[in-house]
């Protein structure tokens with residue numbers, strides 16, 4: 001990929017005290033898309049929060065051969081378009097083994113508003129470890145997690161800035177749980193992305209390994225680590241000088257690689 005296609009097209013770069021500026025490309029379209037399941041896949045859909053304005057679909061892809069169960073979440077933060085666009089793509093996959101449960105727009109009201117938070121605040125602060133989730137929506141989502149009994153859970157996000165560069169931001173990082181091979185898998189995917197995808201001229205955009213999520217904070221993947229003790233990954237891209245198309249492509253590639261390392265192989 002050449003440099004021009006990666007650098008934010010049409011972005012307005014400004015020097016802002018405190019580091020990362022919010023740089024949104026005007027070409028990014030927000031809001032739920034219309035994912036089409038692959039015609040060769042057995043896909044079941046159901047909803048959480050049925051009959052409410054928070055109602056959002058769940059797509060369950062069942063491969064012909066049994067195998068592990070994975071869950072992929074997008075849209076816990078409604079303005080992190082890369083995460084839900086990547087999840088929408090996953091809905092259209094054909095997989096060889098296992099079960100893939102996809103929730104593209106976890107906080108669909110926030111996605112529709114293109115805002116981080118929905119009517120109940122920040123959804124990704126409602127999953128305390130060792131306790132009930134603290135909103136109706138997060139309780140229903142967590143009930144889906146428990147019912148699916150996943151072997152691995154991915155949650156796709158983006159941040160304004162870059163982890164370890166813009167101090168309060170967490171982009172260009174994978175935060176694994178401490179279970180199974182999660183840390184090693186995150187490290188391997190990071191190495192792949194840095195070797196194969198991030199151009200040399202974009203050294204600040206090299207991916208790094210975030211801290212291990214074991215239940216210390218009320219984030220979905222923290223709860224996966226703390227309560228389920230299963231592999232989980234919080235994937236964070238950045239909106240800083242990275243165009244939306246590349247954000248989504250890299251999110252999707254990391255999703256595919258992490259799932260593959262956890263036994264879910266994509267055929268097409």
Ligand SMILES: [Zn+2]
Nearest residue numbers: 077080157158
């Ligand atoms: Zn987020």
